[in-house]
Structure formats: structure tokens, C-alpha cells
Amino acid sequence: MLAWKILHNALPTTDALALRGIPIDATCVFCHGSSELGVHLFWECPFTWRLWDSIACDSFPSHEVPLPFSDWFTSIITGYATAKHWLALDRFFGMCWAIWITRNNVRFRSAVYSPHCVLELASEWSARSGTTREIVGCCAGIPPRFSYHPTWQVLRGEATVLCEVLMCFDGAWDRGNHNAGTGWCFLDPSYSLCIGGGARACMASSALHYELLACLFGLKHARQRGVMSICLFTDCMSVPKMIQEPSSSDISMVWTIQEIRDVISSFSTCHISKVSRSSVVEAHSLAGAASRRVLLCFKF
Ligand SMILES: [Zn+2]
Structure with missing residues (x-):
């Protein structure tokens, strides 16, 4: 970063x-x-x-x-x-x-x-x-998103602020029984130091819904830790757009998006960027463990 x-x-x-x-x-x-x-x-x-x-x-x-x-x-x-x-x-x-x-x-x-x-x-x-x-x-892999040119979007605050925490989030689910899992990982702004994260099991109506839930749970956790400026990384192209221009007709998604927007309004700065799937690999493995119910509600 x-x-x-x-x-x-x-x-x-x-x-x-x-x-x-x-x-x-x-x-x-x-x-x-x-x-x-x-x-x-x-x-x-x-x-x-x-x-x-x-x-x-x-x-x-x-x-x-x-x-x-x-x-x-x-x-x-x-x-x-x-x-x-x-x-x-x-x-x-x-x-x-x-x-x-x-x-x-x-x-x-x-x-x-x-x-x-x-x-x-x-x-x-x-x-x-x-x-x-x-x-x-975790091995760093190709470092700080260099293989990918992120498209930044400012959800709140100024574009020039260097956020104090980065958060990768991801979801995973079992199509058969709708068991979903969410995972998030906090990184320091230099990107290589994982400074916390969490996983939570949930039910979701669609793939997009569990991505949004992962975003919501991670954001709430960050606020509990006193984080004021945060930069979000998602591998899901639709998430930034959904947060900025909610357009779903699924009522559970509408609720989740509204909650996300409420939490974001309590931050001083919030940026979001679409990144490659490999960039959210740690969050994905936490989400996978939650969807298999290995982790139900876990924070570190
Ligand atoms: Zn000089």
C-alpha cells in the first residue's frame, strides 16, 4: 500500500x-x-x-x-x-x-x-x-498489489489521507446448504504486517450477500478497535458499486448495505479498491473455515 x-x-x-x-x-x-x-x-x-x-x-x-x-x-x-x-x-x-x-x-x-x-x-x-x-x-506472494492496478474509490473523507489500517475481506459459502462464512484481515499500511482480523459464520442468500456481510463484520470490528481511517480491499467487482449506489431488490441485501453505509459514516476516511483474488487469500481462508463451521465467531 x-x-x-x-x-x-x-x-x-x-x-x-x-x-x-x-x-x-x-x-x-x-x-x-x-x-x-x-x-x-x-x-x-x-x-x-x-x-x-x-x-x-x-x-x-x-x-x-x-x-x-x-x-x-x-x-x-x-x-x-x-x-x-x-x-x-x-x-x-x-x-x-x-x-x-x-x-x-x-x-x-x-x-x-x-x-x-x-x-x-x-x-x-x-x-x-x-x-x-x-x-x-502466509507468504507475501507478489507484493502490494503490484500485479494489479487498483481502482480507488473514496467512500468517505479525502483521497489523499494515508489510512491507518487496510482491511481485506472475503466470503465463502456452500451452495448446497447456504452455509456461508466471512473473513477479514487487518494489515498495517505497509501491507506486510497482519495486525488482526476475524471470521464469522452466517447464512447468506447469494454470493454477493456474503461478500457484503464480510465487509460489514470487518468494518464493525475495526470500529471496535478504534480505527478511524480504513482502506478496504475486495476481490468482488460489485461490492464498491453496491455500497455507493445500492440497487438490490433483495431486502436482506438492502439491510446489509444500509448497515455498511452507517458504519462507514462513523469513520473519518474510508477508501475501497478492487484487487485480485490472490490479494485477499488470508481473508478467504478465514471465511472458508467459518463456512465449514470450524470457526463460528473468531476475532484476533
Ligand atoms: Zn531531500
Whole structure:
């Protein structure tokens, strides 16, 4: 998610805010020598480059190679993912995350920083990702939706807000007896850390209905946890449209959609994106367990 935002220049960097008429000093907090474009912050800035140099290895394209930023960025991610070099991928995302967090701390909290602090933060982050992968037992697969260009839709709030939690959700059902299951997974905005989730068994009238129920249960769980800004990922093309323009004649669906809209109105920000099926695989396995009644009502 963070990677996607970096690549699509969707982070609320100061130059992006200045473009929207917000009076803010757009100079880079690290080098004070250039405007804070995403490409500068994560690539061109001399401070950032010293950081990349310090974790670079053979497979890391050199800064000397004349590549556009987007090519450099995607070649690293796809290179590591293809080689299933998850540790290197964690380290790469950890560094992106640490740069962004440090930038926020310096800009908004006047924090004191050093290359050492950023490297510490990055390694802490990648260690946590590795541990989580072992616990959850999920391999990251092709990372942060890179095989798919998400189509973002804003259900509430501003498009530029970086949501504090991502939520993948999915449903599963048994066509024979209408036993359905829903599952959801909360991820931190860098995408690789699963920070919670749940599963719930239910009955549903259609495939679309259990997708909507999964969305509803996950959203309620997020609100119980105090989450205020959330980005939803679904593999079902119809869900974003149904939430935005309810058009079902099935009364149980109408109720569910209305409940979803009510819960969304209690968030400050809510985005939704259609992603590939493989991107919601963890939520799907939770939903499958609920539809088989292995899990009835489970939260973590
Ligand atoms: Zn700079």
C-alpha cells in the first residue's frame, strides 16, 4: 500500500499539499535543498541515498544506473518477489516505511533524526514483518498489489489521507446448504504486517450477500478497535458499486448495505479498491473455515 502510494505519487507530501493550496513549506526536511516530491523523498534526496547505499546488495540496482524512479522501484520489488527473497523485500519496504515515518516525525514533531535512527526503525519493522509471516504462515506472494492496478474509490473523507489500517475481506459459502462464512484481515499500511482480523459464520442468500456481510463484520470490528481511517480491499467487482449506489431488490441485501453505509459514516476516511483474488487469500481462508463451521465467531 505504501509502495503503491509512493509509485503513484499519492502520498500527502508537502508539494502535493501545496498544489492543493495548503500553505506549507514544501522543502525536503532532510536536505533542505529541494522540493519534497515523492520521487525526491524516496530516491533523489542525498540523505535517502546514503540509506539505500547502506542496505544495498548485489541485486539492488545502483543509483548510478540512469533509470526512471518508477522503473527502479518496481524492478527492486518484482526482482525480490520473483526470487522469493522475502527478507530483502521486508528490508526494502521497511526502509520506505522508516523514511516516511521519520519524515513525518521531523516535519510535524520536530524530531531529531539521524541515518542510524532510520536504519534502526527499518530493521525493527522488517524483523516484525518476518515474525508475522512465520506466525500467520502466509507468504507475501507478489507484493502490494503490484500485479494489479487498483481502482480507488473514496467512500468517505479525502483521497489523499494515508489510512491507518487496510482491511481485506472475503466470503465463502456452500451452495448446497447456504452455509456461508466471512473473513477479514487487518494489515498495517505497509501491507506486510497482519495486525488482526476475524471470521464469522452466517447464512447468506447469494454470493454477493456474503461478500457484503464480510465487509460489514470487518468494518464493525475495526470500529471496535478504534480505527478511524480504513482502506478496504475486495476481490468482488460489485461490492464498491453496491455500497455507493445500492440497487438490490433483495431486502436482506438492502439491510446489509444500509448497515455498511452507517458504519462507514462513523469513520473519518474510508477508501475501497478492487484487487485480485490472490490479494485477499488470508481473508478467504478465514471465511472458508467459518463456512465449514470450524470457526463460528473468531476475532484476533
Ligand atoms: Zn531531500
